[in-house]
Amino acid sequence: MNSAADPEGRRTAPAQPWSRFFLPVIAVLAFLLLWECYARLVNPGPTVLPPLSQVVAAGWGDRINLASSLWPTVVEVGVGFAVSVTLAFLLSLVIQLIPSVRRAVLPLLIGSQTVPLVVLAPLFVVWFGFGLLPKVLLIALVTFFPIVVALLDGYASADRESVTVLQTMGANRWQEYRLLRLPGALPALFTGIRISITYAVVAAVFAEYAGAERGLGVYLQGASKSFRTDLVLAGVLVSAVITVVLFVVVTAVERACLPWHAGVKAVTP
Amino acid sequence: MTAVEAAPNAGARGITVEHLSKTFGSLAVLDDVSLQVRRGEFVSILGPSGCGKSTLFSLLTGVHDPDSGRCFIDGEPLAPSRRPFAWMPQRDALLPWRTVSGNVALGAEVAQGMRRRHARAATAHLLQDFGISEFADSLPHEISGGMRQRVALARTIAQNRNIALLDEPFGALDALTRTDLQLWLESMWRTERWSVLLITHDVREAVLLSDRIYVLSDRPARVVGEFSVDLPRPRTIDLLAAPKVAALEVELLHALGGTRSD
Secondary structure, rough: OOOOOOOEEEEEOOOOOOOHHHHHHHHHHHEEEEHHHHHHHHHOOOOOOOOOOHHHHHHOOOOOHHHHHHHHHHHHHHHHHHHHHHHHHHHHHHHOOOOHHHHHHHHHHHOOOOHHHHHHHHHHHHHHOOOOHHHHHHHHHHHHHHHHHHHHHHHOOOOOOHHHHHHHHHOHHHHHHHHHHHHHHHHHHHHHHHHHHOOOOOOOOHHHHHHOOOHHHHHHHHHHOOHHHHHHHHHHHHOOOHHEEEEEEHHHHHHHHHHHHHHHHHHOO | OOOOOOOOOOOOOOOEEEEEEEOOOEEEEEEEEEEEEEEEOEEEEOOOOOOOOOHHHHHHHOOOOOOEEEEEOOOEEEOOOOOOOOEEOOOOOOOOOOOHHHHHHHHHHHHHOOOOOHHHHHHHHHHHHHOOOHOOOOOOOOHOOOHHHHHHHHHHHHHHEEEEEEEEEEEEEHHHHHHHHHHHHHHHHHHOEEEEEEOOOOOHHHHOOOOOEEEEEEEEEEEEEEEEOOOOOOOOOOOHOOHHOOOHHHHHHHHHHHOOOO
16 A cells, blocks of 8 residues: 555656557547548549548538538537536436435436437427527437436445445535535546537437527538538538547546546556 | 443443444344443454454444443433544545545534534644644545555544544554554554544554453454553553563463354
């Protein structure tokens, strides 16, 4: 236990591995290169698979349309995700503090995840119209579940001895939650957020596909109907980039908010 | 030491535990355990591993309810709502997101219902006393195992309860750090005179630290012997060479050995 500590009893920080940054970049570049080479060598045709360079050029040429379509989608994702995290947190709180709610609500929660999006997205348009609301609801529905599960798992994984220490101090259920279970669940919460944020953009595009006036989904639909595969793929690239950016932002926020967690992971093998 | 039924240690200053028994299912864990810790006394409970020593603490802290038995503080029966015990587990169980000072303050925050800032101010002197003020703003993973135990002990003392229950507090440490911390704890105890009940299976630790030692049998745990440690304080390493210490250790080992069921 003492091996990583200097004589004053202070631990030394471990070095950051270089592979954290370079390996994913190399993998992405390799994939893009493979795409370019395949499309040029096999040449399946511009409506099947145009090479990456053409996709980028087409997307750049249409950048004004693309950008104006992107913005509504980003707003939907932002609002939808905020609603999702808030609802997930509140529900997890109620489930944690009132155990009978867990048994009552869990089947509903799981059931909500089995409804196919293909069916639900047009229904939401019928029920809630073409505006922001159906998109926000669809994003929340898709991203909500992993966050609730992550939070509940996080609460349950609280260190048993710490629980006992608090109980022997005379802590009540709320103190136990506030002082131990909630802060201890934050790493799990961020894991849940990172998983579900990758669904958020897809869900937004899907909701727009089903019915919207503007957005990346509308753009993709238009490009697809006019057989502009290059623009479709440009839109897909943009949504992929957005998702990666969101993922990285969440990870950065996690590091800023939970400095103790990275340290604990580094120390305990 | 044996209790008189009518007036159980009435007037005795300190904690008296009488006829505590506990069974989990068909497993008898504690059998009629009685013991006493006087004000400012350091008492150890020495017993084989897994004999039910920790169960005794869980009964005292209210994690489990005893099947029978009673508890008195200064001769008065103990109200279950007001627990006079502060528990320190073998693993420090520090909250990894709280700094050293935050972890110590937790004791005052929860056990005494203080506001966080008030609790920090009230426990600041403990950091000084325990030699951990240098690490006040460090997170637990940044300091060594020995330091963490000091923080855990400070958190225990910060609860300001009558008796500190130390459950093999140095069991997870290497031998050198353990000896250092035992001597450190002894010196801290000498100046502060807390009432301490220490669980250990380490004969030497019990001798080095205690005023009195209760020896418990293998499960179900019964008190099979009570020993006074008639050694001068401060206790030092050199003391371990004294014939008196060796004789006491042999006596304790015999008492422990006689408890083996196999």
